[in-house]
Amino acid sequence: MAQANTVEQAQRLAAVRQDLAARGLYGFVVPRADEHQGEYVPPHAERLAWLTGFTGSAGLAIVTADRAAVFVDGRYTLQVTVEVDGDLYEHRHLSDTPPAEWLAQAASAARQPDGGPVRIGFDPWLHTPDGIARLRDACAKVGAEVVAIDGENPIDRAWQDRPAAPSSPVMRHPLEFAGESAEAKRQRIALSLRDDGLEAAVLTAPESLAWLLNLRGSDVPFTPLVLGFAILHADATLTLFLDPAKEVDGLRDYLGQAVTVLPPAALAGALAELSGKRVRLDQASCAVWIAERLTAAGATVALGADPCALPRACKNATELSGIKAAHQRDGVALCRFLAWLDAEAASGTITELAAADHLEALRREGAYFRDLSFPSIVGSGPHGAIVHYRADADSDRLLGQGELFLVDSGAQYLDGTTDVTRTLAIGTPTAEMIRRYTQVLKGHVALSQARFPQGTTGSQLDVLARQYLWADGVDYDHGTGHGVGAYLSVHEGPQRISKVPSTIALKAGMVLSNEPGYYKPGAFGIRIENLIAVTAMEPPPSGAERPMMFFETLTLAPYDRRLIDPSLLRADERDWINAYHRRVHQQIVPALAGRDALWLDWACAPL
Structure with a gap:
């Protein structure tokens, strides 16, 4: 779906408001959702993007007769300012300004022409009972009603060239x-x-x-x-x-x-x-x-x-075996890409989109490849600070010397789903870049090394990844880890590693990401991500009084040694990184040749 310009956004907003007025509605809630509440929705269900221009994977808009707002989480606070016209929509953070509170405040100031209660509509196919209950409770306190619409969604009525619903074969x-x-x-x-x-x-x-x-x-x-x-x-x-x-x-x-x-x-x-x-x-x-x-x-x-x-979420032995095999092939493609990037980036001719296309082409050569697992995030320089940045023809930029380049990508293979992020130095990095990268890496390693008793939740482990950033008074505004499916969704619940409290214990067979980061708006972004599998310790440690678990790292790709300050590492952290690099080299180098193999020799050399 083509991005709407400001004039089109204004026309679409006006058309929806006209429809609402004809129905006697003061407002309407527009989630980024389809009938299944999935993260990725088919093109015909991209109502939020069509109306507002916002293309993120999570968000919500509320349109009233006299106000409108788009609500996003911390991943999209920069993206929303780029994609959504601030003269048409207020930009709101979901946590700082919950939609229910915003809607209640807007409704309390409104009056219906007939003197009746202010009514806000919603499409009953696009909301969960819990989500609507929050809106209804907040609006009831100011005498407003939240009601299911009758008939066609007002956005669907206004969307003249709306794509057909998908009908691909099973x-x-x-x-x-x-x-x-x-x-x-x-x-x-x-x-x-x-x-x-x-x-x-x-x-x-x-x-x-x-x-x-x-x-x-x-x-x-x-x-x-x-x-x-x-x-x-x-x-x-x-x-x-x-x-x-x-x-x-x-x-x-x-x-x-x-x-x-x-x-x-x-x-x-x-x-x-x-x-x-x-x-x-x-x-x-x-x-x-x-x-x-x-x-x-x-x-x-x-x-x-x-x-x-x-x-x-608890993968069986066959699924885990397939996921490991998929990561082996994915690691070969990724290492070939990193070797190519190191050789070509100095030319000053590589763009974000060119890098993303080259990585995808390498992945497509692998057995069982079916698709990417999400749109690749390739952010150079300041674009790396936009957590879910998506390069396009208008934003595409060259990889500049003295900058960081963040590559977050993954693939769908018949035997597994991958998701990996590496941050790379293009040219000579600054001392600040090296310090922040090393702090992020230390948190990443701390989580990788974790040993925890059965029954532990991801929220209990989240601090391990943030502790070194917190020591400097900085943080990142996203979760540390999400679940990943087996040739299914790259973002899978119910498991997660996050500040958000969770009652879901981590169980053997679960696959999650380990992806702490740091983002300096207008300058650079850093994220390091591996996929990890929850594994039972068998036999348990000597003297253990309860079953213990650990994380097995699945991803196979080196970290950027140019961004690591060894003086900030403890001996056990340095040993873990060196051992990981030895494993990457042993498993990947047999599939490489020439320049690629030589590059991996260098990339995996001991710290």
Whole structure:
């Protein structure tokens, strides 16, 4: 979707306001979401980007008759100022100004022409019950109402050239990669429903459909998902609601007799048939529309965690083996890229987009490659300080001498998903760059070395990665680690490493990122990221009184030795980095030749 200019943004905003006025609505809430609440949405669901110009993966806009605002988190505070016209929309931080508070304040100052309550609309397919409850509670305090709209979304009405909904064919995910049959998974999850006193679960997260049924698709950019819904019953039977255009020959035989396939239009009737039953809804991905349909039908709605989320996060032995193999091939591509960059960057002719294209081309040569796992973040100089910067034809810049270059990228392979960030010195770095890079690396190493008892959450470990930056009074405004799927989403829950409190214990088989950073606006950005797997210590340490866990590093690519100040490292930190570099060299150099092999010899030399 082409970026809208200021005039187009103003016209689109005016069209939506006109539609709201005709409906008797003072305002409307526009999330960056589709019916499944996923991070990546198909082009026809990019309503927030179409309306405001904001292209980040998380955000929300509120449009009222006289005000409008776009809300983003710390990853996008710089990006939103570039993409969204500040004369049309206020730029707000989600934490500093929660949308519910902003909306209540705006509604309290408004008056309806007929003297009735101020009404704010929302699309019931694009919000979760919890999210709408926060808005309703805040607005009720000032006498305003938050109501589901009737009929078509006002943005969809105004969007004249809106893309069609995706209808890509379903793909089977072979057992050699999945490691467990769909039937076994259904039986396992159905047992968990029975244990929780549930008679059914409505599955609304596409990742759960993909994992549970060993299916993949291409409905969503960068993530191999097929969009649809399912109802899993406690007897392990399942009804899949899928666009018939996505069916392929043999799909129903592949799924088995216990799985019924129906068109999406049949979902409403199937929800009504759950009358009197206790039904699990995923509080993170369930649409208000579904929750209200179930309640109206007389079902007991049990909001909670998706029953597939935790089992999906704990990779089996086959998945872990595949993920390691994918990282081996990905490491070869990345090391070839880093060698090329070191040789060519001094010419002053390499741009951000050229670097991203070259890295993608190298990855495409690897076996089982299917796609990138997200749009590559390639930020040189000040662009590196924009956490989720995305280069385009207008912003693309040359890699400059004396600057840092941040490369955050990943790929989707049939046997695994990768995500890695390296920050590189182009020319001679400053003392400040070296100090900050070394502090970030020390935090990265501290998390890599962590040993922790079973039951530990990611939020309990987050401080390990920040401690050396905190000592200098600096920090980074994003989480330290997110979960990663197995040929699924590069951002997977429920596991994470973050300041945000979590009740989810880290379990064996979970894959997460380890990515502390530092960002100096207008100057440079630093982020170092490896993927790590939670692993049980077997045997446990001598004298251990409880089961212990550690992280196995999966990513294979050297750090930039030119940015490391050895005088800031403890002996154990230096030893860990040297040991990691030895491992990278041993596993990657056999696949390299000539200049690439010589470069890796240098890059992995001991500190």
